[in-house]
Every structure is written in C-alpha cells, then in structure tokens.
Amino acid sequence: MKFQKDKLFAVTQHRLSSFFETLAGLSIFSIRFSKEVFLPPYEGVEIRKHMIELGMKTLPIVGVTGFIIGLVMTMQLQPVLQRFGAEAFLPGAIAITIVRELGPVITALIFAGRVSSGIGAELGSMRVTEQIDAMEVSGVNPFRFLVVTRVVATTFILPILTVYVIFISLVGSYIAVVLVQNMTWEYFTGRVIFAVEFADAVPGILKTFIFGYIVGIVGAYLGFNAKNGTEGVGKASTTSVVASSLLILIFDMVLVKLTLWLWPTVK
Amino acid sequence: MVEIKDLHKSFDDLVVLNGVSFSVEMGQNMVVFGRSGTGKSVLLKCLIRLMIPDSGEIFIKDKNVLNLNRKELNDLRKDIGFLFQGSALYDSMSVRENLEFPLIRNFSLEQDEIDDRVHRVLEAVDLSDAIDKMPSELSGGMRKRVGLARSIITEPKLMLYDEPTTGLDPITSKEISTLIVDLQHAFKMTSIVVTHDVLCAKIIADCAIVLDGGHIVHEGTIEELLTAEDPFLKNFFSDEVINNNGRD
Numbered sequence A: 001m002k003f004q005k006d007k008l009f010a011v012t013q014h015r016l017s018s019f020f021e022t023l024a025g026l027s028i029f030s031i032r033f034s035k036e037v038f039l040p041p042y043e044g045v046e047i048r049k050h051m052i053e054l055g056m057k058t059l060p061i062v063g064v065t066g067f068i069i070g071l072v073m074t075m076q077l078q079p080v081l082q083r084f085g086a087e088a089f090l091p092g093a094i095a096i097t098i099v100r101e102l103g104p105v106i107t108a109l110i111f112a113g114r115v116s117s118g119i120g121a122e123l124g125s126m127r128v129t130e131q132i133d134a135m136e137v138s139g140v141n142p143f144r145f146l147v148v149t150r151v152v153a154t155t156f157i158l159p160i161l162t163v164y165v166i167f168i169s170l171v172g173s174y175i176a177v178v179l180v181q182n183m184t185w186e187y188f189t190g191r192v193i194f195a196v197e198f199a200d201a202v203p204g205i206l207k208t209f210i211f212g213y214i215v216g217i218v219g220a221y222l223g224f225n226a227k228n229g230t231e232g233v234g235k236a237s238t239t240s241v242v243a244s245s246l247l248i249l250i251f252d253m254v255l256v257k258l259t260l261w262l263w264p265t266v267k
Numbered sequence B: 001m002v003e004i005k006d007l008h009k010s011f012d013d014l015v016v017l018n019g020v021s022f023s024v025e026m027g028q029n030m031v032v033f034g035r036s037g038t039g040k041s042v043l044l045k046c047l048i049r050l051m052i053p054d055s056g057e058i059f060i061k062d063k064n065v066l067n068l069n070r071k072e073l074n075d076l077r078k079d080i081g082f083l084f085q086g087s088a089l090y091d092s093m094s095v096r097e098n099l100e101f102p103l104i105r106n107f108s109l110e111q112d113e114i115d116d117r118v119h120r121v122l123e124a125v126d127l128s129d130a131i132d133k134m135p136s137e138l139s140g141g142m143r144k145r146v147g148l149a150r151s152i153i154t155e156p157k158l159m160l161y162d163e164p165t166t167g168l169d170p171i172t173s174k175e176i177s178t179l180i181v182d183l184q185h186a187f188k189m190t191s192i193v194v195t196h197d198v199l200c201a202k203i204i205a206d207c208a209i210v211l212d213g214g215h216i217v218h219e220g221t222i223e224e225l226l227t228a229e230d231p232f233l234k235n236f237f238s239d240e241v242i243n244n245n246g247r248d
C-alpha cells in the first residue's frame, strides 16, 4: 500500500515536472520566434505555400462541422425560444453564439487536431532523420525556414477559416429555420446583421489569430525538439494535439473574460 | 586543415568524448573507427558545431570554430560538406530541389550555373535519370549517392562522412567507397570518414584513428592497424570483417 502510494507520488511528480518543462521550453521557443520573425530573409513563397496547403487540408472538415453545428444548434434552440415566445430572436441569438464563441473555438480545435499534429510529425521526422541538421550545415537557418514560415501561416490562415466556418454555419442555421417555418434568406441575414455588433465580431475573430499561433507554435516546438527516432515523432504528433487544444481552451477562457471587461455587452 | 585539441563532451552523466585530439593535413583522408555508440557521430557534429563540446578546441582552416560568430560560421560551413548517416535528404523535395537547395540559399549563382552543377554532380554519382524522383522512390544506395551529390555540389574543401556505407550490401558499399575516392581526387578535398567498414576504410584511408571509451586508442595507417598485434584491435577488426555491414 505504502509502496503504491510512493509510486503514485513519483509518477505524479514526474508528470508535473515534465509538464512544466514543456511549458518553459515552449515559452523560450516563443521568444525565439518573436525575435526571428522580423529578421530577413522573409520566406513569402514558403509562407504562402503552407497557408494554401493547410487551408486546403482543413477546409472540408471545418466546413462540414460548421454546417452541422449551425443546423443542430438552431434545431435545439428554436423550440426553446418558442416556449418563451422569443422566436424572433432566433437568427440573432444563433449568430451571436456562433460569431462570439462556437465558430472560433470549434474551428480552432479542429484545426489543432489536423494541423498541429501534422506539423509535429513533419518537423519531428525531419529532426530524427537529421534533415534539420543538414539544413543547418548548408547554411540555412532551419528555425526561420521551417518554424517561422509554418507558425506565420497558421496564425493567418485560421482567422480566414473561421470567417468561412461562421458563414457556413449560418447557412446551416438558415436551413434548419426554413425546415420548420417560412423565412427568406434576406430577412434571416438582415436579422443576423442587426444583432451582431462590433463587440461580438471583432474579438471573436481577433482571438483566432492567437489560436492559430498556438496551433503552429506547439506543433513546431514539439516536432523541432523531437527525440528518440520514430517513437519520438509519434509522441510529438499526439502531444501536439492535446497540448494545443488545451492551450486554446485556456486562452479562450482568459480572452473571453478580457473582452467582456474591455467591451461590456450590457450598457 | 583540421586540428582538434582535447575535446570533451558529455550528455548528463554519460561521458562520450573524454579528451580527443588529432589533426588532419590538407588533402588527407582520415578514417575514424569505433564501435557503435562510441561517439563518432558526436565527434563529427562537434566539428561543424551542430553540437557544442563541453571543452576543447577545434580549428578548421586555422579558424577557431567554437569562437566564430553566426556569419563566420556560415561562411566556414559553405566550405564543408557533410554526408549524414541516413543521407538526410529532404523528403518533401525532389532530387533536383534537394541538390539546388544549398546553392539557391547561399550562393548567388545564375540558374544556368545551378543547372549545370546539378547535372555534373548527378553524373558523377551516376544518377542522372533520378533527377525528378522523390527521395521516397529511391533505394538506400541511391539515397546515399544523392546525399553525396548534395554535399559536394557546393564544392567543399573538407568533407565529413558519417558511415557512408553502413546498411548497404557489400557491392554497393564498395561502389560508394570508390566513388568517394574518385570525388576526392576530382575535387581535391580533405576528408574525415567515420565508419566501421574495414573494406571501405581500405579503399579510402590514408590514415586512421580508433576511438574507444572517449579516447583515441590507436592511430596509424590502415595496414598498421590491421596487422597490429594488439588484442583490442585484433578483436575489433576480426569482428568487423565478419559483419562489417548492417550495423548502425
């Protein structure tokens, strides 16, 4: 019994210390990023290539998810609002929920699952097969060529994806509305535009830059520092998903609090 | 050309290099023998500052490698070719792009000159047909040869080879060894070759050192080492001759 307790303690201690190690490493890596991102040569071509590649890779899955979320949310909310006699608020309520929270967070989480693991695996395998060393030896800064380009690409592609997801989920929502009642698309969008304010849209989109950065930097950090052969590559890839998803949710919590404080919704 | 003084390197409490010193003259081919895990790769990586040794000094072309700034280090590296143990070809790039990469990034050459060099090195390693293949489509021997082509395309003065023939069948490994010697003559390079392939060493080496337990335990010409009465060497070479391939 005593033995087991000790073991549990040791395992917990190990987990905790490796968690904080990762966090410290990630912070140092981030600082290095912010130093190197502004130095030439600017890899415009590489960045564009990654943006297109990552965007294309996630476009179908986030589109389908967004559509279904919009549809299902509306199907759920409609009878509830009806019960309170507040049906007229349906398009507005859905739109605000999607723009402020669901659109950004769900897109970011799916993006994390697809892209963070991909970057972790890709850079991890380049690390363990010495491709990163080879790059360094040939006089190319691998951090700038591999890490900076990918992180910049994820930071700027996620907001674009999010806008697209928000649009698709509103289409899903509209379809759910039309299934049970008559409403023109013009009226629906009119209600949406009337309801959604600056203080809803801008923070919602702005925080996706941060989520995109998290996805890129976590995958790149774990991949760039992968060890122990193929096993290490697998670990970099799976850990990236868990770590970036968790960080996205934590940052979301903080940012929601912050935006509510900066732009109070009730005046 | 290369001079190493009292190099030490440890990882946590694992001592890998414990006072290694040697020098290589211009135009010489030096072979470094040693069992797996004795720190041969670590030694090569320290030479080119992919790893920083804990203490000691490294001079290449009379430059103190460990004291160079970023710019000077890059300039020095342009004059050094490195063939990695696993070839380290860029997976996402074709053979042509692999070869062009160091040139485009670091040398201001016209596209004509780049194409010309790509064709020349591919011819030298006898792989002109593979120019548009991806690395995943190549066999181990072909990858080694592309790796070799990529490291000589910048026309380096010093070549570092990390186990150029390990994992290849005897015929291919003999081919690669001969290729290395030919290139050596064609490009007038100095080289350091890490290996435990005696056949390869016999073809390439002017002189050799044997690394064990973090020290250089023997040095001399390859014949001297092979005919020495020392029990460690006898044991080392008899083992290695029997299975000089397929180990890491």
Ligand SMILES: Nc1ncnc2c1ncn2[C@@H]1O[C@H](COP(=O)(O)OP(=O)(O)O)[C@@H](O)[C@H]1O
Pocket: B011, B016, B034, B035, B036, B037, B038, B039, B040, B041, B042, B043, B248
């Ligand atoms: N980056 C590293 N971190 C920790 N240990 C390492 C690292 N690189 C090499 N080692 C250890 O150093 C020793 C020598 O490795 P290496 O130079 O690769 O041997 P080899 O002579 O087979 O090339 C091995 O025990 C290896 O585990």
Ligand SMILES: [Mg+2]
Pocket: B040, B041, B042, B085, B162, B163, B248
């Ligand atoms: Mg090695």
